[in-house]
Amino acid sequence: MASNDAVGEDEDESRYSLSSGAGPQSNYARLLSQNLQLPSVDAMLSQAIQAGAQRSFQLPSVSDILAKSRQNLLKQMQSAISVDVSSVLADSVIQSWQKERRSDPRKQWTARKFLTANAVGVSNLQQFTSVLAKFSPRHSQHELVWRGQSNADWPVRSTLSRAITRSNGTERATEDDLNTAETEILKSVRNWGLGSAELAFTPLQILAQLQHAGAPTRLLDVTRDPEIAAWFAVNDKSDHDGLLIAWGQHPRVRHGVHKYEPTSEFLDPADNKLFWHDFLSEEKRRDRSWGTGERVHVWFPSAPNMRMRVQRGGFLIESEPMFLDPIRETINNELTKSTGKDHDWRLSELEQATTVIGLPSPINQKTKPTNPALVPIFTILIKAEAKADICEHLRTHGLETRTMYPDLPGLVDEVRRNYPTS
Numbered sequence: 001m002a003s004n005d006a007v008g009e010d011e012d013e014s015r016y017s018l019s020s021g022a023g024p025q026s027n028y029a030r031l032l033s034q035n036l037q038l039p040s041v042d043a044m045l046s047q048a049i050q051a052g053a054q055r056s057f058q059l060p061s062v063s064d065i066l067a068k069s070r071q072n073l074l075k076q077m078q079s080a081i082s083v084d085v086s087s088v089l090a091d092s093v094i095q096s097w098q099k100e101r102r103s104d105p106r107k108q109w110t111a112r113k114f115l116t117a118n119a120v121g122v123s124n125l126q127q128f129t130s131v132l133a134k135f136s137p138r139h140s141q142h143e144l145v146w147r148g149q150s151n152a153d154w155p156v157r158s159t160l161s162r163a164i165t166r167s168n169g170t171e172r173a174t175e176d177d178l179n180t181a182e183t184e185i186l187k188s189v190r191n192w193g194l195g196s197a198e199l200a201f202t203p204l205q206i207l208a209q210l211q212h213a214g215a216p217t218r219l220l221d222v223t224r225d226p227e228i229a230a231w232f233a234v235n236d237k238s239d240h241d242g243l244l245i246a247w248g249q250h251p252r253v254r255h256g257v258h259k260y261e262p263t264s265e266f267l268d269p270a271d272n273k274l275f276w277h278d279f280l281s282e283e284k285r286r287d288r289s290w291g292t293g294e295r296v297h298v299w300f301p302s303a304p305n306m307r308m309r310v311q312r313g314g315f316l317i318e319s320e321p322m323f324l325d326p327i328r329e330t331i332n333n334e335l336t337k338s339t340g341k342d343h344d345w346r347l348s349e350l351e352q353a354t355t356v357i358g359l360p361s362p363i364n365q366k367t368k369p370t371n372p373a374l375v376p377i378f379t380i381l382i383k384a385e386a387k388a389d390i391c392e393h394l395r396t397h398g399l400e401t402r403t404m405y406p407d408l409p410g411l412v413d414e415v416r417r418n419y420p421t422s
Helices: 027-032 041-054 062-068 070-077 085-099 111-115 125-138 159-168 175-192 203-212 226-234 282-287 306-311 325-339 347-353 384-395 408-418
Strands: 120-122 145-149 219-223 242-247 313-317 376-382
Touching: 111 242, 111 347, 120 125, 125 226, 125 376, 125 384, 145 226, 145 313, 159 175, 175 203, 203 219, 219 226, 226 242, 226 376, 226 384, 306 313, 325 347, 376 384
Parallel strands: 120 376
Antiparallel strands: 145 219, 145 242, 219 313, 242 376
């Protein structure tokens, strides 16, 4: 947006995660070092069931298990065997995700359909103010960050992701694509000869400044204030429906909300590179919850510029989404239950809808734990006919172009709109 465009009781959370907390060493290598023979996942499961049967565990057949859910199997077997089954299955899930043939998306399975699966629609100012008044206190534990989109049909994707797919003629930008582009962008910054007065010191701060200047980056503008996000959704007063999106920074687990350390903890002022460039494998990304939906990485600069201060702004750091099988199964199952309609989202459809994984959740209900744990996504669909009234209401709260863009570039853009040259 800055560009013109109670923690629960302590608990072992590994059961809510795709990762068992294994380090960079391959889980297969670690198990093999214990002289375990793992010819295949199926064989390992068969051995596990036999071990469980010897302890009088009643377990279904392998075929039934695989057909229903890998996660159900883990719950029954975890205490019955000594092998770290969750790690092995997590590795196999990643391999399946890497190799899966991406079927063509169906025309009606759109970004709007996914993001608004549990949305509340508002068609007038009274409905809008009523929804916001009841919404925020109910979900405050998730520490929501907000984003407004003036067109509800738009997917959630960064400008850099869109630029890469347009340039490459591909449907998605991989993590390697994003990293390579960022490396080239930062190299251009160094070669351009700008001094410290023009650009900040750290690479992430440089990307933030480039984002505000209109350059493509993987940063998505967000705010802590829902009314500010709403202003961006309605200010154009177009005939498109707008969308107000809120992501929870932390997922719901059994005894509360599992709060991760802030993304700022990853930042080292002396580090001259972007911390996610160290996530060189899918396993490392999974272990750091990078693109898995277990958390969203949000950065609020400690020394924001004038525009970010008035917008209460920060950045959601995009990553290539890892829509692994258990994640897609959870999304489809939970959406089917919450909406009463059948949901069967394909990988290609989810990848086109959003690069920020989460579970579209009902606004009027307390969130529930999922397995794997996913952050909630809440959406308010603002009908086009309500935009003008909501925009005028927000103006009375001090939200207008002059206050949202109080700097020189904001003034220049306003003059250009009033006095177009072509």
